[in-house]
Amino acid sequence: xxxxxxxxxxxxxxxxxxxxxxxxxxxxxxxxxxxxxxxxxxxxxxxxxxxxxxxxxxxxxxxxxxxxxxxxxxxxxxxxxxxxxxxxxxxxxxxxxxxxxxxxxxxxxxxxxxxxxxxxxxxxxxxxxxxxxxxxxxxxxxxxxxxxxxxxxxxxxxxxxxxxxxxxxxxxxxxxxxxxxxxxxxxxxxxxxxxxxxxxxxxxxxxxxxxxxxxxxxxxxxxxxxxxxxxxxxxxxxxxxxxxxxxxxxxxxxxxxxxxxxxxxxxxxxxxxxxxxxxxxxxxxxxxxxxxxxxxxxxxxxxxxxxxxxxxxxxxxxxxxxxxxxxxxxxxxxxxxxxxxxxxxxx
Amino acid sequence: xxxxxxxxxxxxxxxxxxxxxxxxxxxxxxxxxxxxxxxxxxxxxxxxxxxxxxxxxxxxxxxxxxxxxxxxxxxxxxxxxxxxxxxxxxxxxxxxxxxxxxxxxxxxxxxxxxxxxxxxxxxxxxxxxxxxxxxxxxxxxxxxxxxxxxxxxxxxxxxxxxxxxxxxxxxxxxxxxxxxxxxxxxxxxxxxxxxxxxxxxxxxxxxxxxxxxxxxxxxxxxxxxxxxxxxxxxxxxxxxxxxxxxxxxxxxxxxxxxxxxxxxxxxxxxxxxxxxxxxxxxxxxxxxxxxxxxxxxxxxxxxxxxxxxxxxxxxxxxxxxxxxxxxxxxxxxxxxxxxxxxxxxxx
Numbered sequence: 293x294x295x296x297x298x299x300x301x302x303x304x305x306x307x308x309x310x311x312x313x314x315x316x317x318x319x320x321x322x323x324x325x326x327x328x329x330x331x332x333x334x335x336x337x338x339x340x341x342x343x344x345x346x347x348x349x350x351x352x353x354x355x356x357x358x359x360x361x362x363x364x365x366x367x368x369x370x371x372x373x374x375x376x377x378x379x380x381x382x383x384x385x386x387x388x389x390x391x392x393x394x395x396x397x398x399x400x401x402x403x404x405x406x407x408x409x410x411x412x413x414x415x416x417x418x419x420x421x422x423x424x425x426x427x428x429x430x431x432x433x434x435x436x437x438x439x440x441x442x443x444x445x446x447x448x449x450x451x452x453x454x455x456x457x458x459x460x461x462x463x464x465x466x467x468x469x470x471x472x473x474x475x476x477x478x479x480x481x482x483x484x485x486x487x488x489x490x491x492x493x494x495x496x497x498x499x500x501x502x503x504x505x506x507x508x509x510x511x512x513x514x515x516x517x518x519x520x521x522x523x524x525x526x527x528x529x530x531x532x533x534x535x536x537x538x539x540x541x542x543x544x545x546x547x548x549x550x551x552x553x554x555x556x557x558x559x560x561x562x563x564x565x566x567x568x569x570x571x572x573x574x575x576x577x578x579x580x581x582x583x584x585x586x587x588x589x590x591x592x593x594x595x596x597x598x599x600x601x602x603x604x605x606x607x608x609x610x611x612x613x614x615x616x617x618x619x620x621x622x623x624x625x626x627x628x629x630x631x632x633x634x635x636x637x638x639x
Numbered sequence: 640x641x642x643x644x645x646x647x648x649x650x651x652x653x654x655x656x657x658x659x660x661x662x663x664x665x666x667x668x669x670x671x672x673x674x675x676x677x678x679x680x681x682x683x684x685x686x687x688x689x690x691x692x693x694x695x696x697x698x699x700x701x702x703x704x705x706x707x708x709x710x711x712x713x714x715x716x717x718x719x720x721x722x723x724x725x726x727x728x729x730x731x732x733x734x735x736x737x738x739x740x741x742x743x744x745x746x747x748x749x750x751x752x753x754x755x756x757x758x759x760x761x762x763x764x765x766x767x768x769x770x771x772x773x774x775x776x777x778x779x780x781x782x783x784x785x786x787x788x789x790x791x792x793x794x795x796x797x798x799x800x801x802x803x804x805x806x807x808x809x810x811x812x813x814x815x816x817x818x819x820x821x822x823x824x825x826x827x828x829x830x831x832x833x834x835x836x837x838x839x840x841x842x843x844x845x846x847x848x849x850x851x852x853x854x855x856x857x858x859x860x861x862x863x864x865x866x867x868x869x870x871x872x873x874x875x876x877x878x879x880x881x882x883x884x885x886x887x888x889x890x891x892x893x894x895x896x897x898x899x900x901x902x903x904x905x906x907x908x909x910x911x912x913x914x915x916x917x918x919x920x921x922x923x924x925x926x927x928x929x930x931x932x933x934x935x936x937x938x939x940x941x942x943x944x945x946x947x948x949x950x951x952x953x954x955x956x957x958x959x960x961x962x963x964x965x966x967x968x969x970x971x972x973x974x975x976x977x978x979x980x981x982x983x984x985x986x
Contacts, residue, residue: 295887298915298942308885310911312941313934376933410941442943463940538655540642564657568645578932578950585925585932585950586723587660593810593953594659594757595645596789603925603932603948606940 296326297439302412304368311438312410317368319414319436325391326439330383330402332415335429336456337379337408339491339558340581341372342427348374353424360429361419371409377581378408379427381435382446382456393439401452403459404435405442405612412436428453444612454629455616457492462615464493464579465500466608468554471575472504475551481507482551485569487536487562489528490518493579494556495628498527499618501552510546512536514557521631525624539564555580563588570599579604643673644786649759651715658785659757664715666761666783672738673786677730677749679762682776683803684726684755686838686905687928688719689774695721700771707776708766718756724928725755726774727807728782729799740786748799750806751782752789752959759783775800791959801976802963804839809962811840811926812847813955815901818922819851822898828854829898832916834883834909836875837865840926841903842975845874846965848899857893859883861904868978872971886911902927910935917946926951 295301299311302318311317323329337345337360349355364370370378385400396402404411415433422429437443446455468484475482484501488494489511501509511528513519514535523531534545536557542565543549549571555562560582567588570576576599578588588601619625642648646658649665658664670676684692684707696702711717717725732747743749751758762780769776784790793802815831822829831848835841836858848856858875860866861882870878881892883904889912890896896918902909907929914935917923923946925935935948966972 300887308887309908310886310938310941312938313908313911376931377937406941406943407937409937440943442940539657540647540655561656561660564660581933581936583932584723585930585935586928588932588950589928589953590724590754590756591657591659592950593789594657594753596753596787596954597952598954598956599952601950601952603935603939603950605944605946605948606936607943607945609945 296324299410299438302436310410312407315367317412319368319412321434323387323389323436325389326393328388328392328394328396328437329386330435330437331386332381332383332413332431332433332435334382334452334456335370335379335408335431336381336460337370337427337429338377338460338581339427340375341377341379343558344372344375357419357422357424361415364413364415369408369411369413375581376409380404380408380456380460381411381413382452383435386434394437394441394443396443401446402443403446403456404437405444405459405462407606442607447616450616457629458496458615458619459612461493461496462611463604463606463608464554464556465496465615465618466611467577467602467604468497469500469504469614470608471552471577471602472501472506476505481505482574483508483510483548484552484554485510485512485546485550486554486556487512487542487566488555488557489513490522490628491556492629492632495525495527495625496615496618497554497556499622499625500614503618510550512542512545521628525627527622527624536565537561539568542566543568550574552577555583558582560584564591567592567595567597567599570597572598575600575602577602577604643671646757646785649783657757659754662714664759666715666759668781670734670736670783672736673740675735675739675741675743675784676733677782677784678733679728679730679760679778679780679782681729681799681803682717682726682755682778683728683807684717684774684776685724685807685928686774687722688724688726690905691719691722704766704769704771708762711760711762716755716758716760722928723756727751727755727803728758728760729793729803730782733781741784741788741790743790748793749790750793750803751784752791752806752809754953789954794963797963804976805843805962805966806959808840808843809958810951810953810955811901811903812843812962812965813958814924814949814951815844816847816851816961817955818899818924819848819853823852828852829921830855830857830895831899831901832857832859832893832897833901833903834859834889834913835902835904836860837869837975838903839976842872842874842972843962843965844901844903846969846972847961850965857897859889859892868975872974874969874971883912884908886915889913890915897921899924902930905929907931911938914939914942914944914946917944919945922947922949924949924951
């Protein structure tokens, strides 16, 4: 690993940290031999970030837009300082350095699969075309990819916003698939419970669990409306309803503890319910950026819960392909994604 | 699971959350049939909490003591609101309800192995015997254990402060042992790197990794002094020096990426170094309460790092026994623990 590969040379302050930890990045459009410059078309804020901005500004779309602009200008990246999260972008490759290993060429329409929290980004249109009402932001400007970035060429058979919205959460189904498939291979297909199951990462995780051979899938949702929608898709063998922040209600709704519990609810305070709903020896996968490390660690200890707790890594090789395949194969996933356009109640 | 078993009835506010998430607990000394009341002798703050208090008050011992008292009185538990962490306590069982499953009887001297963040606690001596200069606090008062708590009777062959200090971090060696032993069983003994290796959880994790059959152990420390001390114990095949918050320096010091990286440094910002130092397909175990969930999740994604990231669960069955065994068997561990009395630079 060299510093250039991970973008150290783009860190303006503080010195020595990686781009994700930086307060400010250098957005100079001139690329190094192993970099790629992208003409930005659209930003997709992560759900936790948009929700925080929305709440902080009482839903005022102009105030939300102003703050996003200010963050990008101050930091050289879209890195919400409160949630610590970012999102992703879509654009067209403008110039690819001769030493870039990403295999991209000018004209490719791509989505970045690394977080906006570490992607040098400059916008030049004041986000004027964004109404501030959803996390998908039409935008103009440029972004820089490093050698050790991840970007996927957008599929020709799917609308861009749909593909983007799938790729944004593709780490969740990929890791869920890996964990469940590992248990299936060892002869113990698990019951899989997904919290926030009607959301984007939730519905894909349900589909991934089933494809990997889960013994049974349970989807937990907060509202009657989501219960009806998820039931209609047939993605989960059982659909149950509870507030994911209420541990006792979650455990009661799930019933017999799950072997694998996947947390896709993007609000704080869901750690304890997930732990309580999981069987001894089971696994909890936390995908929500609202997860608190101490709440999970101390919660499991406090409940004397012998569970394996995974930090949902957004990168698993082949994650974008798997998620797009699931969307194509499962009409239920697609219908939830389509119904959710503009709806950001979960990741 | 019933609500009483996990202490829901002791939550004063807000309603419906578990004791760890509560702002305030009920410290009524009258116990329910499945509870145990303990006469407190000593509190042991976790290192991250003591460090935060120490920094916030510029090291002023009286101010530190006052704030700890205020937290306990306001919350009915020692739950540092900034770090979200607590610690543990030692005391003597005063009364055990007839339905308590913990197997304790009046007169047993025990250590609680669940966090102070969820343990109802009242002190009655104003912490007058504490000098405010270390995380071990002589104290008088009472605490309540629930049915689903964990407590261990203190061993007769070890001084109380030493046993306490071992039990406080016993989750780390237990989980390290489990992860390494799993890889050994699958025929792939890993190289294990421990960040913060001369600290309490670090030295025990090194010893646990070796006992579990690690191919090689590497200990990373921040200072020349710790380098010398750790080298003297022989606990690690290699001892290297770097600032754990500097990702590039950490990766360079570790050299060939590790199969398992254990993070025992109790300062923020160590996520990226641990990820960079870990081989593709490897595992990072985060034990520090200073770990940031988004920094880890987005850091791995941003580095395109296909690593499994575990939240260090403080509870693994048999954890106290394993840690005490390691201390007895490894003179190097014991010498580090003894040398560290009063030193809290790492967990």
